[in-house]
Amino acid sequence: MIRDPKDLKRYTASERANHWVVGISFILLALSGLAFFHPAFFPLTQLFGGPVWARIIHPYLGVLMAVSFLGLFIRFRHLNKMTPADKEWLSKAKQMVDGDDHNMPEQGKYNGGQKVMFWALAVCMLLMTVSGIFIWRAWFGFDITLVRLGAVVHAAAGAVMIGLIMVHVYAAIWVKGTIRAMWYGTVTRAWAKQHHRGWYRQVTGK
Amino acid sequence: MALQSLDIKQRSATTTPPPQARQTVEIAKLIDVSACIGCKACQVACMEWNDVRDEVGSNHGVYDNPMDLTEKSWTVMRFSEVEQNNKLEWLIRKDGCMHCSDPGCLKACPAPGAIIQYSNGIVDFHQENCIGCGYCVTGCPFNVPRISKTDSKAYKCTLCSDRVAVNQAPACAKSCPTGAIQFGSKEDMKDYAAKRIGDLKERGFDKAGLYDPEGVGGTHVMYVLHHADQPGLYAGLPENPSVSPLVSLWKGFAKPLATLALAGVALGSLFHYVTKGPNEVSKEIEDEIEREDKEEAK
Numbered sequence: 086m087i088r089d090p091k092d093l094k095r096y097t098a099s100e101r102a103n104h105w106v107v108g109i110s111f112i113l114l115a116l117s118g119l120a121f122f123h124p125a126f127f128p129l130t131q132l133f134g135g136p137v138w139a140r141i142i143h144p145y146l147g148v149l150m151a152v153s154f155l156g157l158f159i160r161f162r163h164l165n166k167m168t169p170a171d172k173e174w175l176s177k178a179k180q181m182v183d184g185d186d187h188n189m190p191e192q193g194k195y196n197g198g199q200k201v202m203f204w205a206l207a208v209c210m211l212l213m214t215v216s217g218i219f220i221w222r223a224w225f226g227f228d229i230t231l232v233r234l235g236a237v238v239h240a241a242a243g244a245v246m247i248g249l250i251m252v253h254v255y256a257a258i259w260v261k262g263t264i265r266a267m268w269y270g271t272v273t274r275a276w277a278k279q280h281h282r283g284w285y286r287q288v289t290g291k
Numbered sequence: 292m293a294l295q296s297l298d299i300k301q302r303s304a305t306t307t308p309p310p311q312a313r314q315t316v317e318i319a320k321l322i323d324v325s326a327c328i329g330c331k332a333c334q335v336a337c338m339e340w341n342d343v344r345d346e347v348g349s350n351h352g353v354y355d356n357p358m359d360l361t362e363k364s365w366t367v368m369r370f371s372e373v374e375q376n377n378k379l380e381w382l383i384r385k386d387g388c389m390h391c392s393d394p395g396c397l398k399a400c401p402a403p404g405a406i407i408q409y410s411n412g413i414v415d416f417h418q419e420n421c422i423g424c425g426y427c428v429t430g431c432p433f434n435v436p437r438i439s440k441t442d443s444k445a446y447k448c449t450l451c452s453d454r455v456a457v458n459q460a461p462a463c464a465k466s467c468p469t470g471a472i473q474f475g476s477k478e479d480m481k482d483y484a485a486k487r488i489g490d491l492k493e494r495g496f497d498k499a500g501l502y503d504p505e506g507v508g509g510t511h512v513m514y515v516l517h518h519a520d521q522p523g524l525y526a527g528l529p530e531n532p533s534v535s536p537l538v539s540l541w542k543g544f545a546k547p548l549a550t551l552a553l554a555g556v557a558l559g560s561l562f563h564y565v566t567k568g569p570n571e572v573s574k575e576i577e578d579e580i581e582r583e584d585k586e587e588a589k
């Protein structure tokens with residue numbers, strides 16, 4: 086892909102690297118976690134060198150992801166404050182999903198859907214980390230009721246989170262010209278004008 | 292086919308039915324607490340038969356030794372001093388796996404074949420399939436399984452499944468000098484218990500009874516208690532044990548549903564793409580930007 090010098094900078098290299106660490110560790114966590122979630126997924130443990138290794142590695146990956154997610158959270162939380170325009174966007178989201186984005190209100194760097202995703206993932210991440218520590222028998226021995234509660238929360242929030250990430254990834258695939266933001270850090274001006282006009286005006290002054 | 296005495300009734304993390312054509316007699320171990328003298332011959336017999344030797348611990352000023360079940364002590368005698376009818380009573384309960392009919396450990400275990408319930412009722416841990424997650428500890432209503440610190444595998448009483456498989460009584464039952472540990476078919480053990488309970492009632496223990504808790508579908512280790520109305524007296528034996536509702540929720544119908552829902556999200560996304568098409572930048576906006584560029588260039 087030829088890079089146009091007039092492309093707009095959306096992410097710095099360190100933001101992208103941070104995002105990839107979270108992304109890779111999340112995928113590994115989801116694959117190893119699902120293996121314990123239901124017998125249908127147990128063969129996934131083979132991806133990690135066998136069932137015992139999957140059990141050993143999973144929580145350490147969790148720690149890596151929790152720390153790197155905190156990095157993303159601190160970087161982007163200011164940009165994800167909900168505004169009335171976001172609420173309007175959300176109320177019209179169905180039209181957008183149906184393939185018609187002509188009536189969508191002007192959006193800043195992130196649209197209402199992305200902001201909801203951001204906060205939902207942040208809550209899930211917190212739940213996953215706390216409950217994951219409760220059920221981590223190799224290091225901790227919490228009260229049995231906390232461990233049982235932890236198991237329920239970890240499984241439930243994990244399933245929700247895997248669903249959210251599927252939507253997150255699909256949205257990036259569906260909206261053409263988005264994925265390069267995570268490779269090069271840039272997007273075309275046309276992309277920005279179409280999907281995030283408020284942000285486009287802000288960075289171009291137009 | 293393997294030994295009939297090792298026919299499998301339930302296997303952890305397995306969703307298809309086990310072989311069911313043959314029927315096996317359910318066995319049980321009956322521990323008559325009222326006849327136990329706390330000599331710990333059973334603890335020793337267990338160590339010997341199973342070739343496990345725990346660390347030599349220290350004296351804590353009570354008779355309990357070791358103080359708790361461990362990966363190498365699969366049964367321990369628990370001593371309680373209680374006052375009943377203005378008299379001191381020394382209650383001694385042999386603690387260990389109850390071999391539940393509805394075992395919480397097996398329900399919770401995520402590793403296929405790490406926990407097996409034989410059709411004779413014995414619940415056995417197969418360490419070669421164990422991944423060391425400790426879910427069995429989370430699932431057990433009696434706080435029985437222990438994860439080894441050396442090999443991270445789960446251990447507990449096997450009810451001497453290897454001896455029972457060849458028609459031998461468990462080592463503990465064999466060694467008990469007072470006959471406080473009986474072994475046989477579950478039916479016979481219930482009959483034997485009924486006689487013992489009759490005796491105890493004659494001796495004034497009018498609340499004597501059998502501990503075979505319904506909440507876990509009954510157990511294959513049962514107790515005769517002099518105070519069956521207060522099992523808690525016996526070092527905290529649970530009154531109405533059952534698999535915790537949290538464990539049932541965690542391992543229940545929600546998981547297959549969640550799995551289907553996730554498959555739905557993945558397939559839904561695919562079909563959204565092929566029916567609605569990708570969301571491309573519109574031609575008009577691209578043209579607009581091109582026009583602006585040309586004007587700027589002038």
Ligand code: HEM
Binds near residue numbers: 122139424
């Ligand atoms: C954030 C830190 C995390 C920690 C400390 C953690 C820890 C754990 C632990 C200790 C287990 C039990 C198995 C084992 O011992 O390996 C487990 C299971 C699991 N984890 Fe995590 N985890 C974390 C994050 C995640 C994430 C992000 C996911 C992905 C969605 C995930 C999905 C799962 C699932 C699905 C299970 C199986 C739950 C079940 O058996 O029902 N975990 N986790």
Ligand code: SF4
Binds near residue numbers: 389390391431
């Ligand atoms: S007492 Fe605990 S370890 Fe033994 S069968 Fe019942 S649930 Fe499993």
Ligand code: SF4
Binds near residue numbers: 400402416420
């Ligand atoms: S520790 Fe072993 S036996 Fe216990 S639940 Fe995990 S895999 Fe199953």
